[in-house]
Amino acid sequence: MEELKVFAPATVANLSCGFDVLGCCLDSVGDEMLVRRNDLDQIRITRITGQDLPLEADKNVAGVAVNALLQKLGSNQGFDIEIIKKIKPGSGIGSSAASSAGAVFAVNKLLGEPFDKLDLISFAMQGELLASGNAHADNVAPAILGGFSLVRSYCPLEVLSLPVPSELRMVVLHPLIEIKTKDSRSIIRQNVSLQKAISQWGNLGALVSALYTEDYGLLGRSLKDEIVEPVRSILIPYFQELRELVSEKGALGFGISGSGPSVYALCKGDANAELVKEEIQRFYSDKNIAFELHLSSINEKGVKVL
Amino acid sequence: MEELKVFAPATVANLSCGFDVLGCCLDSVGDEMLVRRNDLDQIRITRITGQDLPLEADKNVAGVAVNALLQKLGSNQGFDIEIIKKIKPGSGIGSSAASSAGAVFAVNKLLGEPFDKLDLISFAMQGELLASGNAHADNVAPAILGGFSLVRSYCPLEVLSLPVPSELRMVVLHPLIEIKTKDSRSIIRQNVSLQKAISQWGNLGALVSALYTEDYGLLGRSLKDEIVEPVRSILIPYFQELRELVSEKGALGFGISGSGPSVYALCKGDANAELVKEEIQRFYSDKNIAFELHLSSINEKGVKVL
Structure with missing residues (x-):
């Protein structure tokens, strides 16, 4: 070859x-x-x-x-x-x-x-x-x-x-803005509260369990991040509004992809993912920020x- | 009734x-x-x-x-x-x-x-x-x-x-010393390093996976605690020596039970659990500390x- x-x-x-x-x-x-x-x-x-x-x-x-x-x-x-x-x-x-x-x-x-x-x-x-x-x-x-x-x-x-639960779909919004990796790193605190860390590992344990049991509801409830997201999300335009929007439309979870600026919405099924994608499209279209939107299943x- | x-x-x-x-x-x-x-x-x-x-x-x-x-x-x-x-x-x-x-x-x-x-x-x-x-x-x-x-x-x-993987057995050593809950709480730091917290949730995620897949080796490798154990273990007599002993004898994992003073060794199978129990018995017998030892399967x- x-x-x-x-x-x-x-x-x-x-x-x-x-x-x-x-x-x-x-x-x-x-x-x-x-x-x-x-x-x-x-x-x-x-x-x-x-x-x-x-x-x-x-x-x-x-x-x-x-x-x-x-x-x-x-x-x-x-x-x-x-x-x-x-x-x-x-x-x-x-x-x-x-x-x-x-x-x-x-x-x-x-x-x-x-x-x-x-x-x-x-x-x-x-x-x-x-x-x-x-x-x-x-x-x-x-x-x-x-x-x-x-x-x-x-x-x-x-x-x-x-x-990989078979009905999972990922909608990814990439706002075409530049966040310097250095900035997105430097704002993360190197010490975190034990209480928040405990919540985080409780949620991660539950998320792993949800993947094994295909429990989409649990998966959604576990997709939380009280440690990094609250600081990094500040750099992402309309992050909270997007979260509310996709949650209202039934997405399982929402968060930052990598160190941003992309955000992801995890959805159950094609129909919900399409809906969530359309709603993001509509919401972001009048924000004067160029963007790309992807809808994907999980590549096994x-x-x-x- | x-x-x-x-x-x-x-x-x-x-x-x-x-x-x-x-x-x-x-x-x-x-x-x-x-x-x-x-x-x-x-x-x-x-x-x-x-x-x-x-x-x-x-x-x-x-x-x-x-x-x-x-x-x-x-x-x-x-x-x-x-x-x-x-x-x-x-x-x-x-x-x-x-x-x-x-x-x-x-x-x-x-x-x-x-x-x-x-x-x-x-x-x-x-x-x-x-x-x-x-x-x-x-x-x-x-x-x-x-x-x-x-x-x-x-x-x-x-x-x-x-x-619950069916072959799991728990050996518990209870040294009959008093650790005041207040002391065992007060020595835990309320802030932890992000790096250690990340290791901790990576390990917990792996531990949950190991329970689903009955992967005893992975279960053992995941049973780590770099956050609380290093401080709390100081209050438990011969903690490090016990860890080395049970690890040498093939126990999957070892740690503090609750806030101590009891410690647990998680083992695969009755034979290994019996061996670990006997070795702890022998080791602790000449330490001038009264103790109790339990061997138990997991109660489902x-x-x-x-």
């Missing part, structure tokens, strides 16, 4: 009470990547369409992630990577994670799958380190594994795949060959 | 990463209670054997819990309550919770079950309020529901029952009629 085209999906991390540990994979939003062996002993980003991103392999998340894989393998095989970028960088739905995950997935396939998915996650995390200064796994894990991923531990890395496969 | 005898089980709350939200119910340790209608329009604690506890109904957790139930019902039916106390007060395995839970369970039965189990938990919590100044539910919930109980929310009260029924 000389070349491979893959779909590299967007992901929603920091799912409310699952801040920093829980993410899920989308189906209808993602990049396409074409990865091809070359004879040059080097990784080249040959083309990026759709976005203006670095072509130097050591400044591009896909290049860095593939490099981590090849180093571990002790291989100097070269690859050309072409990225058809459909996820906007800085959107909060795992743009860098998609590129990192897609690249290592494709290269691993082309090399005859020397690594398992947990290894691929750890290589893709090197892309995240480049992108955000933090080798987090809560986007790359669901991008590679599909479904819901829970990062239990970083040292050693342990990631669980949780079940993760990165896949096209 | 005029009288009823019930078994009111001991419970292990604050299960490591489940601090303040997760408890489980024991099978082989518990009180017996005899509850009987009287014609006096009042609740009387007629006898307590085994321990020196208040006989005045408004100073006894069982009396207070039953009173909360009768008030809600608007009934002035009287009851005589006799308690054969086998769980030592102050042990950290839910002594007050057993009395509160057993009493409201029995009275509810004698009255034709006007209340459901969630109601009974809220009445029994009034006993906990008397005993510790805090109406917590993480002992009374598993005492009433059996198995593992997760308290998701207090306002409104929402408690989940989680599955909770309070039951004898």
Whole structure:
């Protein structure tokens, strides 16, 4: 096999009470990547369409992630990577994670799958380190594994795949404003009240239970975040109004996707998701903020060959 | 029905990463209670054997819990309550919770079950309020529901029952020392680092997953508490040595039961639990501290009629 085209999906991390540990994979939003062996002993980003991103392999998340894989393998095989970028960088739905995950997935396939998915996650995390200064796994894990991923531990890395209730749908609103990752990080307090932390882990435990039992009501009641959301949501225009709107229209839960500015509404069933999407569309249309809206089911496969 | 005898089980709350939200119910340790209608329009604690506890109904957790139930019902039916106390007060395995839970369970039965189990938990919590100044539910919930109980929310009260992997066994060591609840509370910091809180909820999410999938290894890896245990364990003699000992002997996890001084070791299977129990017995025997040791399976029924 000389070349491979893959779909590299967007992901929603920091799912409310699952801040920093829980993410899920989308189906209808993602990049396409074409990865091809070359004879040059080097990784080249040959083309990026759709976005203006670095072509130097050591400044591009896909290049860095593939490099981590090849180093571990002790291989100097070269690859050309072409990225058809459909996820906007800085959107909060795992743009860098998609590129990192897609690249290592494709290269691993082309090399005859020397690594398992947990290894691929750890290589893709090197892309995240480049992108955000933090080798987090809560986007790359669901991008590679599909479904819901829970990062239990970083040292050693342990990631669980949780079940996906079949009627779950995700509506994602991406207001086209820029929030600097630095700003969105710096406003988080590094100490939290024990009481709020206890509520948070009670809710996360309940959320995990709800995924196993397909209890949509419980899932909705658990999607709370009293710790990060109250501060980060300030940076997102009309956050509270959106929450009220989608809750009124029957969405199960609502929160910030990643570090924003995207927000997600989790819904039960296509009809409700369509309704919630339309209502957001209507509400945001007169706000003088350009935006994108996505409706997706949960992608249980993760990165896949096209 | 005029009288009823019930078994009111001991419970292990604050299960490591489940601090303040997760408890489980024991099978082989518990009180017996005899509850009987009287014609006096009042609740009387007629006898307590085994321990020196208040006989005045408004100073006894069982009396207070039953009173909360009768008030809600608007009934002035009287009851005589006799308690054969086998769980030592102050042990950290839910002594007050057993009395509160057993009493409201029995009275509810004698009255034709006007209340459901969630109601009974809220009445029994009034006993906990008397005993510790805090109406917590993480002992009374598993005492009433059996198995593992997760308290998701207090306002409104929402408690989940989680599955019980069949081979789980609990070994509980109760060093007969006194730790004042006030001391054990006062040393907990009211602010915690966000990083540690994130680890804690990642572990709790994984623990809940492990209960659903019967993944004993994962269960063991998740039973961590970096927040409360490091400070509270200081009050428990030989805590670290015990942890090393039981871990070496193959126990899945180890931690403080309730607010101590009891500690628990969670084991897979009878043989391992017996081994762990014997090793603790041997280790603690020359330490000049009197102690009790219990080995129990997880009680999936909770309070039951004898």
